[in-house]
Amino acid sequence: MKELNDIETIIIRSLDKTATEQELAVLHGWLKASAENKTHFYQIKDTWDAAGILSPDTANAWKQLNKQVDANKKLPRWIIETIKIAAVAVLVAVATYTVFKIPQKPPVEPAMAKVVVPNGSQSTVILADGTTVRLNSGSELVYPSQFNSDVRKVELTGEGYFKVKHNTAHPFIVSAGEIDVKVLGTEFNVMAYPDLERIETTLVEGSVALNKRGTANGHIVLKPGEKAVFENNELVVAPADIELETTWTQKGFYFQSTSFEELVSRLERWYDVDIIINDDDFVDITFTGKFRNKESIWQVLDVIKMTTPIDYKTKEGKIYITLINQ
């Protein structure tokens, strides 16, 4: 039989789990090089996986599952309600979600669930209608466990990237602060962090209508590539830099002429750290740059240092950034 070439050797070793770290790095680079490489490798691996033995103990697993399911039944009523809510929506954030039932709702309303994504993580939620929402660090989404009214309505605090399942009969509404974003089926980003004092909606695909809550008409319709900014009680449409607004979903950040204050609050959420600055010093300072989220907070700060006259130090677990007087 013809000998294997280098990459074939690495592939078979990676399947055998005997590849070295260097070999895996070569494999990684090779996979990234082309879609054909990926297809080739993943089809081989999939065949390997499908031919595999790994025979899980189904009988025992069933016993365990049965016990778990029965135990849930004997729990107090409110816990069962909570678990039910948890079960209807597919939550991705195993460690990060908290789910509860919102009280004071009339009983006819479907139960509401809430996902909280803490600083330092991200999470994806799939709603009962198949809509997916990617939630950025420090965000919350409240949504009904089932959509059984005329509209599909969810509430967002923080930032989320929505891929809404098309359904003309049941419009999808995202409530963010004072703004309602109404859609039929589309992809868009909503940023509504309470500390930012503005709400941005960027449309990637499809069409959405925005409305300030409490105003019946005078809504704004966005076209793909546009964004709507609600600031100082005004809704303004502007061209959007899609990459800038959505880099976070690929686990990176992209800042363009971002105020230093906003940069700091983004880094705090992303890395789950406390950063102290003297706001007055940084009033006129903006930052432009791109990170891939491979960097540690220290590497990010060092990059910022290269273009902005700052210095930083840590004290009692907090990061202090100061402006260097020139």
Add this chain to the structure above:
Amino acid sequence: MQETKQIQTKKEFEQFFNTHHADLVRYAYKFVQRTDVASDIVQEAFVKLWEGRRHILANISLKAYLYKVVYNLSLNHIEQLKLRARHHDSIYTDLMEMEMDYYKDEKSLLQEERLESIRSMLNELPKGCYEVIDLSRFQGLKNKEIAQKLDVPVRTIETRIYRCISKLKELVKRAV
């Protein structure tokens, strides 16, 4: 096999569990590379299915739902790993993430209804293939151990297994 539309009774649930459990664990293992984590993920997915059985829309296939849940839970596990490894680049989590990304739109053979007939294709492989595949994939031996057992160089075993799996891949591709 018929697509299951709804699960009402414990009996139906058990049947559904028995049909899909093993392949779901293999599917999760593909991504998370740990049997304990894979089993937990599948367990959690089935709990969600049972607790939510009255709410899951009747027009989606329960099997597709379950695979989606397992995919999402696996993705989340890897994101957690990645978060923990944030300070040092980890080639392992990068590769895992890349594979997850590939299966965002692709189906695995493990989701195939005809998986059993695919497994039987092993018998159609050239002679000598069955021996190494059996030792590697069914008896769980490492390539090095197979080489010792058959008293040939590891390179030879690596080459044989690679060629046999490639061959199987082509057979499956033609059949699906």
